[in-house]
Amino acid sequence: MEKRTREYLQVSQQDSDRVTGLTIPPRLSDGIDSFYETFALKGLRLEQFLPGYICYSFIVPPRLTDRNGNLAVGAIATIVDNIGASVLYRKDGPKHVSVDISISYLSTAKLNDELEISTRLLGTKGPYKGTLVVLKNKLTREIIAEGRLSVFSPATSKI
Template sequence: MEKKPREYLRVTEQDSDLIARLIIPPQSPEAFHSFYEDFTLRGIRVDQFQPGSISCSFTVPPRLTDRNGNLAVGAIANLVDEIGATMVHEKDVPMNVSVDMSISYLSTAKLNDELEISAKLLGGKGAVKGTLVVLKNKITGEMIAEGRHSLFSVTRSKI
């Protein structure tokens, strides 16, 4: 028999212990990244970067898994958001804002699975740009998720 939602969402003592053991380093005032980015992106290795595309490797850590040991869907959405935003980032330009994300969850990734994350810039029109982010199991080649991500950026003044 499946657990009821209230029982499934109940925070256990084990969950509390995991959170209590987190080591959160202090952020310096001049840091350009947040705790959120550091927590979720720690461990990503860039394998190849070219204008318009990027390829990364990532081992699923315990901090990003759900109670069943699968990579959490929220972590996948975060990876699509962060990696997609990397594709449109420009130095000294205001931050891009996500306006739309569409993610197809096709399979699951387990704790310690090695993932390949590839992203490419699909194009843009005016201040809106689109990216495609794909997560695959590096060993089996099985596609875990595919995300399309649209971002908006304030354009530079011509004055």
């Protein structure tokens, strides 16, 4: 078992080449805060926007796949965190801090699959807000993952 685990965790030359070949663009003032968010969310397209509900489409890029060609679970977690908070975003509004995230991984998405990613506000209790994020394969309608995100929005100072 230990030998198989060690072999599985071994970085392949292909994986090493993929990381070495990454092109990191200079930071732009387009509202995206970091390389991490740019890396994970680049290519996301807004499909529908309603108060309390947003729907995006996204084609799974090579940079977010694991060695089996599936959308990586870490990428799904990043998408749930960022997209879940997007339904709460208000220009000049308070910053939101994720305090709890729960994700059910139900299926896999492959390289170049087109996903529908929807988020909606579940509710608010004082400074706490809850959102639901669902990732679906746009062609088959199969649910890839479902995540719930709880965020805290500190009160803005009146000083």
